Each structure stands twice: as structure tokens, then as C-alpha cells.
Amino acid sequence: MDIVHLVIGIVALLIGGVLGMLYSRSSLNSKAKFIIQDAKKNAENLLEKASVQAESIKKEKQLQAKEKFLELKSQHDADIQQRERKMQEAEKRIKDKEQKLNDDLSRNGKLEKDLDRQIADYAKKTEFLERKQAELDTITAQKIEILEKIAGYSADDAKAELVETLKAEAKTRAQAHVQTIMEEAQLNAKNEARKIVIQTIQRIGTEQAIENSVSVFNIESDEIKGRIIGREGRNIRALEAATGVEIIVDDTPEAILLSCFDPVRREIARLSLHRLVTDGRIHPARIEEVVEKTKKQIEEEIIEIGKRTIIDLGIHGLHPELVKIVGRMKYRSSYGQNLLQHSREVANIAATMAAELGLNVKLAKRAGLLHDIGKVPEQESELPHALLGMQWAEKYGENAEVINAIGAHHDEVEMTSLLSPIIQVADAISGARPGARRQVLESYIQRLKDLEAAAMSFEGVSSAYAIQAGRELRVMVESGRVNDDAASQLSYDISEKIQNELTYPGQVRVTVIRETRAVNIAR
Known part of the structure; x- marks a missing residue:
């Protein structure tokens, strides 16, 4: 504000001067001159007042600058003192470390001297012991020589006899010890394993029907045999060609034998014969038509059996091809044991054992049902059924543990999970039970x-x-x-x-x- 007043005064003075000059030149009247003089006086007063205020402000700013200078100087002096104090502390720590290092060096020097002295003492004692050992060896050899002369035995002979005696005694003692350890080690595990296996068999075991490679088709009278054979045997030849089954018509009363290693083909032939005999029209064209329809019916039945089986076992997400393979198991047998019943039994046994051991029950059922799928190939394969089944399971996206269990249940591949030995044991339980399989x-x-x-x-x-x-x-x-x-x-x-x-x-x-x-x- 003081500077503003000063500027206003100067401007007023300049304006007054200019007006004075203008009025003086134009011979203005006295009133104007009075106004100009008054304006000049006001301007001079304002200038004087502004000058005083400026001087006051100057002194005040100088005083503030001195105070700030003193404050900064005091702070600078304090910083310098603090740095000097830190440097002194650092120097003291360095001196302490030097002193400690000198003390350690001195102590190490003493220890080295003690160690050298102890090494020298040890060398002397070692030399003394070696000398004494040599003397002892000499005395021992002399004593052995004297004993050999007295006993009439050489040292080697005595050692050999002693070793044989000790070996026989050690073998007897070791066997008793081993037997005790084995009995103790196997006690709990053996009892627990026996408990699981027996409980599983009692809960899951079912009667098994023995199958063979021959089916019997019963007829009401022997007259039908002639119609089945046909003129010059054309009907029976057409039936055998269409089904791939050998049809044996002999003197057996009211029965015709169907012989084939493939149970599916035998079933197709049996159902076809039943339809033909029931319908009464038996000729080659009709035979081919009925056989074709029966094949389609069997295929549908196979799929339905597979679906019903996996539903009964609570298995989900099985590939359609695997479902079809499971259905075909009904018409297969292994050592006289129906393959589907065997697989269902293995699935239930494996699930029970997995539950007892705290493993995945669903995976155990899945692996148990699929472990023998390699036994039902539509075409002959040179691979063992376990490896073939493992390939199929891998092809149709089964779980890795299930794949390994299928391939390892006859030790064709190495077991990689606990599920594999369970499937192997369940398979052995189902197949080895008395009466489960026919044996020559x-x-x-x-x-x-x-x-x-x-x-x-x-x-x-x-x-x-x-x-x-x-x-x-x-x-x-x-x-x-x-x-x-x-x-x-x-x-x-x-x-x-x-x-x-x-x-x-x-x-x-x-x-x-x-x-x-x-x-x-x-x-």
C-alpha cells in the first residue's frame, strides 16, 4: 500500500506540473493556478510520506534478513558439531575393532604354538605305539607258532573250523531271529489284510455259472430237424454261413447243438433258429433276413446291457465305445467264468477294499469293471488282453490311474498307483475262489x-x-x-x-x- 501511495503521489505531481504548464501557457485564471498549487502541495506531501514509509520498510527487511542469517548460522554450527561427534564415534569404533583384532591375533599365535607342541607329542606317541605294535606282532607270531606245534593245527585250519562252527550257529540263531521279526512284522498287517479280504468276499461273493462253447437249442419234435436241414442241406448251410456257427444235428432227441467259440455268434444263431422255427418259414432268403435282424437286436441289447451295468455300479461319463465293450462281456467267458459277472464282482470287491483303505471308491469301481475289456476284441490281436485294454482305455480318455490298473493287473506294466494292486488282488479273489472257474x-x-x-x-x-x-x-x-x-x-x-x-x-x-x-x- 505504501508503494501504491508513492506512485499515486508521483503521478499527481506529474499531472500537476503538466496542468501548470498548460495553464501557464494559456494564461488561465487564478483559480486554476490555485488548484495547481494545491495539487503540487498534496503531491509533495504524498512523496514525503511515501519516502518515510519506504525507509521504514527497508529497515524492517534488513532486520528480518539479519535474524534469518543468525538462524541459519546457528543451524549450520549445530550440523557441524553433530558431524564432528559422529566422526569421533566412528574413530572410536575403529580403534576398538583394531584392538580386538590385535587381541585375536595374539590369541591365535598362542593357539598355533600349543597345536605345534601337541602335534610333536602325538608324533612321538605314534612312533612309540608303532614300535610296541611291532614287538606285539612278533610275540603273537611266536605264540601262534608254539600253539600250532602243541595242537598240531595250523592257524588257517583252526580259523576255518571255527568259522564253520560259527556259521552254523549263526544261521540257526539268525533264522530264529528272522522268524520272530517276520511274525511280529506280519502280525498286524496280515490280520488286517485277511480281515479286509474275508469281509470283501463275504459281502461281494456270488455264485458263478460255468459256461462252455456249446449251446443247446431245444425243439418240440424231431420233424423240425429235417426242416432246419432243408433240401440237400441248403438251409443248414445257409444258417452256418450267415451266423458262423457250426450246427450239429444228430440223434440227440429234441435238441440241436450250436458249437462256436464266440458266445455272441452262438446267441445270434440260437435266437435266429427260435424265430425261424416259431415262424415256420425256413429257406435261405428268410434265414439271411432273420439273422440280420437278430444281429441288430443283439447289438442293441449289448449297448443296453452296458448302460444298465454302469448305472448299477454308479459309473458315469464312460465313453460309448467302452459301454459297448462292457455289454459284449456278457457273451464272453474266461476259464468258464462269465466275463461280465467277473468284472462286476471285481468292481465291487475293489470298491470295498478301496473304501477300507481310504482310496477313491469310484475310480476303483471303474478300473475293476474295465480291467478285462481287452478280452473282447472284435478282431484278433497279438497283444495280451491287459495291454490291449490299456490301449483302449487310453484311446477313450480314461483316468491315468484306471489306465495303469488295467495294464498292470497281470504285471505287464509297472504299477504307479495304489489302485493297481487293489485291482490285481480283486481280480485274483474273484477268479481264484473255489467254484468260480472251471479247471481241467x-x-x-x-x-x-x-x-x-x-x-x-x-x-x-x-x-x-x-x-x-x-x-x-x-x-x-x-x-x-x-x-x-x-x-x-x-x-x-x-x-x-x-x-x-x-x-x-x-x-x-x-x-x-x-x-x-x-x-x-x-x-
């Missing part, structure tokens, strides 16, 4: 003979008997030649030989019996 009498008898022969090949065995349909092998030993410890070892050796050399379903229990009898007659 000759091979069954031969297996029993092989079991008995394996036991008789061991020293000290007096007799051996395969009992319980080959599930148990009882071995009688001579008490004078085989003691209790050796009997335990013998049981283990026989079981190992059976496991490594023979082929058998399920498991074989080996029981070694050793007894001593004392007989007297009271007269």
Missing part, C-alpha cells in the same frame, strides 16, 4: 503232484500231502534229522520254492509237522 482235471491233479514233489525234494521230509484243493501243503519231517529251528527254516524254504517255481491261483499254506512218539505196550 488233469492240470488240477498235476498241480497237486507238483506241490507234493516240491516238498519231497528237501532233506529230512518223510511225506507231504496237498490238501484243501491245493490251498495247503502239509509236510511231515523226521524228528531225528530236523529240529524245531530247522523245521521253521524248512517251511520258509518250501514256500519260497513253490512261489518261485510253480504256478497256482491264490495262495498255498505250508505247514511243517515234527513230532516224537514213544510207544510201549502194557501186558
Whole structure:
């Protein structure tokens, strides 16, 4: 504001001067001159007042500048003092570290001297011990020589005899120790495994029907046989050509035999014959028409069976081709056991075991149902059924654990998950149960003979008997030649030989019996 007043005064003074000049030149009247003089006076007053205020402002600003200078100087001095204090502290720390380092160096020097002294003492003691050891070896050799002369045995002979004695004793003790450890280790696991397997069989086990490669078509009278054969056998030839089944018409009353290794083709032939006989029109053209319709019906039935099976087992998302393969299992058999029933049973057994072990029950059912799909190929394959089934499962996008379980259930591939051994065990349970599968009498008898022969090949065995349909092998030993410890070892050796050399379903229990009898007659 003071500067504004000063500027206004100067402007007024200039205006007054200009007006004075103008009025003086134009000879204005005295009133105008008075106004000009008054304006000049006001301007001079304003200038004087502005000058005073400016001087006051100047002094005030100078005073403020001095105060700011003093303040900055004080702060600068404080910063310098703080830096000096930090430098002094840093110098003190450095001096302390130097002192500590010097102390450590001095202490290390003393330790090095002590170590050198101890090394020298150790060298002297080592030299002394070596000298004493040499003297001891010499004395020992002399004593051994003297003992050999007295005993008439060389050191090597004595060592060999001692080693043989110790080996026999150690073997007996080791076998007893091993037997104890094995019994203790297997106690809980064996009982638990037996519990799971027995409970699974009791809950899931079903009767199995034995199938073969021949179907019987019953007829009301033998007159129909002639109509089926046809003029010069044309009807029967057309029927065999259309179905791929051998039709045997013999003297069997009211029956015609249908022979074929493929159950699907036998079923097509049986249903076709039933339709033809019921309809009464039997000629080659009609035979081909009926067979074709029957094939379509069987295909639809196969798909329906597959769907019904997976619904019963609670399996979802199965590829349509796999559903069809599952349906075809109904018309297949393995060692006389219906393949679909076997697969359903394996699925249920595997699910039960998986539930007991805390594994995925749905995956176990899926793998159990599909484990034998390689047994129903539409075309012959050189691959084992496990590998073929694994390829199909992989092709149709099955789970990796299911694929491995299918391929590994006969050990064709390495097992990579806990699901695989479960499927293998479930398959063995379903197939090895008594009555589940038909077995040729000759091979069954031969297996029993092989079991008995394996036991008789061991020293000290007096007799051996395969009992319980080959599930148990009882071995009688001579008490004078085989003691209790050796009997335990013998049981283990026989079981190992059976496991490594023979082929058998399920498991074989080996029981070694050793007894001593004392007989007297009271007269």
C-alpha cells in the first residue's frame, strides 16, 4: 500500500506540473493556478510520506534478513558439531575393532604354538605305539607258532573250523531271529489284510455259472430237424454261413447243438433258429433276413446291457465305445467264468477294499469293471488282453490311474498307483475262489503232484500231502534229522520254492509237522 501511495503521489505531481504548464501557457485564471498549487502541495506531501514509509520498510527487511542469517548460522554450527561427534564415534569404533583384532591375533599365535607342541607329542606317541605294535606282532607270531606245534593245527585250519562252527550257529540263531521279526512284522498287517479280504468276499461273493462253447437249442419234435436241414442241406448251410456257427444235428432227441467259440455268434444263431422255427418259414432268403435282424437286436441289447451295468455300479461319463465293450462281456467267458459277472464282482470287491483303505471308491469301481475289456476284441490281436485294454482305455480318455490298473493287473506294466494292486488282488479273489472257474482235471491233479514233489525234494521230509484243493501243503519231517529251528527254516524254504517255481491261483499254506512218539505196550 505504501508503494501504491508513492506512485499515486508521483503521478499527481506529474499531472500537476503538466496542468501548470498548460495553464501557464494559456494564461488561465487564478483559480486554476490555485488548484495547481494545491495539487503540487498534496503531491509533495504524498512523496514525503511515501519516502518515510519506504525507509521504514527497508529497515524492517534488513532486520528480518539479519535474524534469518543468525538462524541459519546457528543451524549450520549445530550440523557441524553433530558431524564432528559422529566422526569421533566412528574413530572410536575403529580403534576398538583394531584392538580386538590385535587381541585375536595374539590369541591365535598362542593357539598355533600349543597345536605345534601337541602335534610333536602325538608324533612321538605314534612312533612309540608303532614300535610296541611291532614287538606285539612278533610275540603273537611266536605264540601262534608254539600253539600250532602243541595242537598240531595250523592257524588257517583252526580259523576255518571255527568259522564253520560259527556259521552254523549263526544261521540257526539268525533264522530264529528272522522268524520272530517276520511274525511280529506280519502280525498286524496280515490280520488286517485277511480281515479286509474275508469281509470283501463275504459281502461281494456270488455264485458263478460255468459256461462252455456249446449251446443247446431245444425243439418240440424231431420233424423240425429235417426242416432246419432243408433240401440237400441248403438251409443248414445257409444258417452256418450267415451266423458262423457250426450246427450239429444228430440223434440227440429234441435238441440241436450250436458249437462256436464266440458266445455272441452262438446267441445270434440260437435266437435266429427260435424265430425261424416259431415262424415256420425256413429257406435261405428268410434265414439271411432273420439273422440280420437278430444281429441288430443283439447289438442293441449289448449297448443296453452296458448302460444298465454302469448305472448299477454308479459309473458315469464312460465313453460309448467302452459301454459297448462292457455289454459284449456278457457273451464272453474266461476259464468258464462269465466275463461280465467277473468284472462286476471285481468292481465291487475293489470298491470295498478301496473304501477300507481310504482310496477313491469310484475310480476303483471303474478300473475293476474295465480291467478285462481287452478280452473282447472284435478282431484278433497279438497283444495280451491287459495291454490291449490299456490301449483302449487310453484311446477313450480314461483316468491315468484306471489306465495303469488295467495294464498292470497281470504285471505287464509297472504299477504307479495304489489302485493297481487293489485291482490285481480283486481280480485274483474273484477268479481264484473255489467254484468260480472251471479247471481241467488233469492240470488240477498235476498241480497237486507238483506241490507234493516240491516238498519231497528237501532233506529230512518223510511225506507231504496237498490238501484243501491245493490251498495247503502239509509236510511231515523226521524228528531225528530236523529240529524245531530247522523245521521253521524248512517251511520258509518250501514256500519260497513253490512261489518261485510253480504256478497256482491264490495262495498255498505250508505247514511243517515234527513230532516224537514213544510207544510201549502194557501186558
